[in-house]
Amino acid sequence: MDRFVFLTVDGLSRGAVYAAFALALVLIWRAARVVNFAQGAMAVAAAYVAYTVSTATGSYWLGFVVAIVAGLLLGALVDRVVMRHVDHASPLNPVIVALGLVLLIQAVLGMVYGSEFRPAEAPFSRSALTVGGVAVLSPYDLFVFATIGVVVSGLAWMFARTPVGLRMRAAAFAPEVSRLLGVNVGGMLTLGWALASGVGALAAMLVLPTELGLHPHAMDLVFVSAFTAAVVGGLDSPPGAVVGGLVVGLLLSYVSGYAGSDLTPLAVLVLLLAVLLVRPGGLFAPVAARRV
Amino acid sequence: MPPREQLDDPGGRPVDRRRGSTLLRHLAVVLAAGLLLVAISYSVEPFRNFQLATVAAYLCATAGLTVLTGLNGQLSLGHGALMATGAYTVALCQTAFADRGMTGGWLLPLSLAAAIASTVAVGAVVGVAAARLRGPYLAGVTLAVAVVVPALAVTFDGVFNGEQGLSVPVEPPPLSLGPYFPYERWQLWVTGAATLLALLLLANLIRSRYGRIFRAVRDDEVAARLAGIHVARTQVLAFVVSAATAGLGGALLAVLAQSVSPGAFSLTLSLFLLMAVVIGGLGRLTGALWGAVLLVALPDLTHSVTEMLTLSPAVAQRLEGNLPLAIFGLTLIVVMIAAPGGVQGLLSRLGRALLARRPTRRS
Amino acid sequence: MSGTDLLVVRGLVAGYGAAPVLRAVDLTVPAGTIAAVVGANGAGKTTLLRALSGMIRPAAGQVLLAGEDLRGTPVEQLVRRGMAHVPEGRGVISELTVDENLRLGGLWRRDRADAGRALDEVYQLFEPLARRRRHLGHQLSGGERQMLALGRALVGRPRLLLLDEPSLGLAPRVVARTMALLRQLRDRTGLTVLLVEQNVRSALAVADQGVVMSLGRVVIAAPAVQLRDDVDLRHAYLGF
Numbered sequence: 007m008d009r010f011v012f013l014t015v016d017g018l019s020r021g022a023v024y025a026a027f028a029l030a031l032v033l034i035w036r037a038a039r040v041v042n043f044a045q046g047a048m049a050v051a052a053a054y055v056a057y058t059v060s061t062a063t064g065s066y067w068l069g070f071v072v073a074i075v076a077g078l079l080l081g082a083l084v085d086r087v088v089m090r091h092v093d094h095a096s097p098l099n100p101v102i103v104a105l106g107l108v109l110l111i112q113a114v115l116g117m118v119y120g121s122e123f124r125p126a127e128a129p130f131s132r133s134a135l136t137v138g139g140v141a142v143l144s145p146y147d148l149f150v151f152a153t154i155g156v157v158v159s160g161l162a163w164m165f166a167r168t169p170v171g172l173r174m175r176a177a178a179f180a181p182e183v184s185r186l187l188g189v190n191v192g193g194m195l196t197l198g199w200a201l202a203s204g205v206g207a208l209a210a211m212l213v214l215p216t217e218l219g220l221h222p223h224a225m226d227l228v229f230v231s232a233f234t235a236a237v238v239g240g241l242d243s244p245p246g247a248v249v250g251g252l253v254v255g256l257l258l259s260y261v262s263g264y265a266g267s268d269l270t271p272l273a274v275l276v277l278l279l280a281v282l283l284v285r286p287g288g289l290f291a292p293v294a295a296r297r298v
Numbered sequence: 299m300p301p302r303e304q305l306d307d308p309g310g311r312p313v314d315r316r317r318g319s320t321l322l323r324h325l326a327v328v329l330a331a332g333l334l335l336v337a338i339s340y341s342v343e344p345f346r347n348f349q350l351a352t353v354a355a356y357l358c359a360t361a362g363l364t365v366l367t368g369l370n371g372q373l374s375l376g377h378g379a380l381m382a383t384g385a386y387t388v389a390l391c392q393t394a395f396a397d398r399g400m401t402g403g404w405l406l407p408l409s410l411a412a413a414i415a416s417t418v419a420v421g422a423v424v425g426v427a428a429a430r431l432r433g434p435y436l437a438g439v440t441l442a443v444a445v446v447v448p449a450l451a452v453t454f455d456g457v458f459n460g461e462q463g464l465s466v467p468v469e470p471p472p473l474s475l476g477p478y479f480p481y482e483r484w485q486l487w488v489t490g491a492a493t494l495l496a497l498l499l500l501a502n503l504i505r506s507r508y509g510r511i512f513r514a515v516r517d518d519e520v521a522a523r524l525a526g527i528h529v530a531r532t533q534v535l536a537f538v539v540s541a542a543t544a545g546l547g548g549a550l551l552a553v554l555a556q557s558v559s560p561g562a563f564s565l566t567l568s569l570f571l572l573m574a575v576v577i578g579g580l581g582r583l584t585g586a587l588w589g590a591v592l593l594v595a596l597p598d599l600t601h602s603v604t605e606m607l608t609l610s611p612a613v614a615q616r617l618e619g620n621l622p623l624a625i626f627g628l629t630l631i632v633v634m635i636a637a638p639g640g641v642q643g644l645l646s647r648l649g650r651a652l653l654a655r656r657p658t659r660r661s
Numbered sequence: 662m663s664g665t666d667l668l669v670v671r672g673l674v675a676g677y678g679a680a681p682v683l684r685a686v687d688l689t690v691p692a693g694t695i696a697a698v699v700g701a702n703g704a705g706k707t708t709l710l711r712a713l714s715g716m717i718r719p720a721a722g723q724v725l726l727a728g729e730d731l732r733g734t735p736v737e738q739l740v741r742r743g744m745a746h747v748p749e750g751r752g753v754i755s756e757l758t759v760d761e762n763l764r765l766g767g768l769w770r771r772d773r774a775d776a777g778r779a780l781d782e783v784y785q786l787f788e789p790l791a792r793r794r795r796h797l798g799h800q801l802s803g804g805e806r807q808m809l810a811l812g813r814a815l816v817g818r819p820r821l822l823l824l825d826e827p828s829l830g831l832a833p834r835v836v837a838r839t840m841a842l843l844r845q846l847r848d849r850t851g852l853t854v855l856l857v858e859q860n861v862r863s864a865l866a867v868a869d870q871g872v873v874m875s876l877g878r879v880v881i882a883a884p885a886v887q888l889r890d891d892v893d894l895r896h897a898y899l900g901f
């Protein structure tokens with residue numbers, strides 16, 4: 007029972023990160039109809055920038071902030087310099103370009119930082135506090151929950167309640183009409199990329215201390231897990247992405263705890279295939295069978 | 299030229315009524331290429347032989363991916379994993395043969411056949427799933443395959459020996475070729491023969507009814523369905539064919555390197571393959587050749603460049619490993635934005651432009 | 662007269678590919694009037710509106726709004742110049758609520774207080790919308806969508822309203838009400854309207870000027886009364 011509680015909390019903590027990362031994927035998918043396969047690489051790049059700043063200044067928090075800013079800028083840059091110029095007539099094209107970005111970013115990181123693992127420090131202790139003799143959650147888990155809670159509810163508030171959120175939704179749903187109504191659709195798209203990439207960078211900062219550390223490929227498997235989370239929730243649904251992230255986090259934690267951590271990659275693949283073959287629109291989509 | 303035939307084939311070459319002669323023409327081209335390879339194998343140094351053999355192994359995989367992505371419109375980011383399947387199968391077979399003290403020229407073809415068979419099985423499973431998926435979903439699933447499958451070598455390290463990998467015992471060249479026959483030349487012969495055979499089959503497939511069906515499904519699924527084509531079955535078939543050649547390519551690479559490890563079949567390899575077919579020109583076997591050449595030539599080129607620059611060993615090593623990747627990635631982006639037809643597309647556009655100008659010059 | 666011409670179009674050429682759809686269109690709409698553009702299907706009426714609002718870039722010609730040349734003005738700037746375009750099919754964003762759709766129409770405005778007033782006025786003008794504020798666009802009836810599209814344009818307090826086939830798919834009673842509303846807006850607020858219609862009778866009934874398009878050209882521009890009453894013209898160009 008103790009173990010179950012521990013695995014559940016641990017799963018929710020990882021799941022929160024997957025949720026944020028999946029949310030970032032969904033943001034871009036809704037705005038641009040592109041699954042940003044480069045999001046993992048972009049997030050790692052931001053984390054490396056944070057690493058540089060933190061080692062130079064000795065301040066974790068400065069690095070943390072810089073990572074998010076770097077993520078925002080990188081997202082805007084990728085939209086303006088690359089994605090905007092891709093012919094979206096075939097859905098293959100943006101996917102292929104995103105993969106080119108993966109190669110490019112990972113190679114540049116490899117050239118600058120080498121491919122050995124760098125330590126990714128956690129700002130709070132990762133050893134669990136015990137409540138009534140049961141190890142429950144660590145201060146770091148709390149930090150993760152709080153950060154992601156703030157970000158997710160902040161985004162939800164922004165999209166639902168603010169003028170800029172309304173503009174972004176309108177631009178995503180009906181770009182032509184939105185332009186007629188004075189919405190700067192291109193700007194909203196860039197903002198969407200920036201926000202998504204910023205959230206991705208944040209997720210990387212939160213997940214890397216729980217992994218082997220910083221490495222150009224450090225987010226590859228996280229990306230696959232988050233993509234699975236987004237698919238579980240339905241690529242079009244931000245709340246779905248959050249729930250999907252938690253589901254994937256829990257599943258991986260249980261598999262890793264009860265069957266061995268080596269099996270988690272396989273579990274992700276099986277879950278992804280199962281969801282896509284059984285409920286292609288995601289678990290929360292209306293039942294109407296949709297071809298994906 | 300009857301217009302109907304032109305309609306069938308984007309290249310504008312006749313397809314239907316001369317199928318017999320198409321086969322003959324392909325055979326002739328393959329034989330000529332084989333003779334050329336043999337001639338080359340005698341005239342260049344062993345290292346170049348090895349490089350050419352590597353090109354041939356990659357060509358298997360890029361040609362298969364060309365059929366899948368270019369001809370059938372299915373994106374696969376998982377071909378590196380399929381190559382790994384072939385490579386590990388060949389390693390296990392060859393080791394089993396060696397352990398039992400078996401020898402003979404037929405063992406390697408048998409191992410290669412087993413590699414193809416096992417990859418076909420894996421490809422069929424992925425292909426059945428792939429046939430139900432489109433666009434980013436298909437890309438995501440195959441990406442997951444690419445990331446997860448190499449990790450299985452660690453999961454089941456009892457069989458696959460983890461990150462260390464397995465060695466692939468390969469017999470020396472047959473004695474009938476003489477005692478001093480260079481091993482690299484023999485490698486080129488083996489991989490060249492296997493690749494040419496695979497290419498012959500693929501080229502005929504492309505020119506056959508199946509090739510047209512593949513393209514019909516790629517161009518318009520609904521129309522294809524209305525025309526009585528079984529879309530899902532076609533897509534699975536394309537995936538299986540493509541998997542078979544990828545498996546062969548991986549097996550040949552393992553034979554060349556005489557070892558396999560998960561690191562050699564990472565996500566990066568899958569992306570490389572995709573990049574190769576995109577840069578070469580999606581949907582053309584000649585494009586696959588360009589891609590395979592690039593895969594071998596570019597790292598070699600950057601190696602020479604980093605050697606020319608005087609760099610500290612650490613920096614040189616970082617550059618050497620990553621510069622080709624960066625160039626690949628950048629090229630992929632630029633090609634997709636500026637020239638979606640790839641190198642081969644550019645060449646044929648150039649050729650057509652030249653051809654189009656000739657009559658006016660005469661008149 | 663030319664001092665009060667709100668919209669002047671000279672030699673406008675525009676299209677979608679190599680062959681232009683509009684071939685040298687000339688048109689003048691005085692401020693505070695309604696001009697009805699009529700013509701057969703495919704005559705280029707929608708294309709004209711799209712070229713005016715910059716959704717397609719004209720190949721040649723001039724568009725003056727209150728004397729200002731609109732060439733090179735991005736689409737999203739046109740609302741700031743006082744032009745509102747309700748596109749064919751109305752362009753209600755079905756994933757947004759009625760309230761969000763309406764607010765979107767005034768988001769560009771600096772004067773937030775007046776944007777709020779304009780929103781209230783629209784709710785007063787179209788009561789059914791006020792009752793369905795929280796409903797999503799796709800839950801509305803055809804008539805309600807029409808109100809929403811029109812109301813969303815009005816929230817921006819435009820000088821010139823481009824309307825593409827507002828009567829399409831609506832019951833005759835609703836069409837009549839819409840036309841009456843246009844006349845009322847013209848008379849009360851001085852709104853200028855360029856109204857594209859298939860429904861020639863209703864359009865000419867409300868319009869000051871009738872413009873007949875055929876094969877990408879304006880073939881007649883005359884007072885609407887004249888078009889209504891001249892049987893020969895009607896027979897030749899309008900088929901009734």
Ligand SMILES: Nc1ncnc2c1ncn2[C@@H]1O[C@H](COP(=O)(O)OP(=O)(O)O)[C@@H](O)[C@H]1O
Pocket residue numbers: 677678682700701702703704705706707708709
């Ligand atoms: N998006 C488009 N691409 C190409 N041609 C178009 C497009 N839209 C309209 N057309 C062509 O332009 C011509 C005028 O169309 P349109 O302006 O919609 O006519 P109307 O609104 O008067 O019925 C028609 O011949 C139509 O086929």
Ligand SMILES: [Mg+2]
Pocket residue numbers: 706707708749
């Ligand atoms: Mg029209």
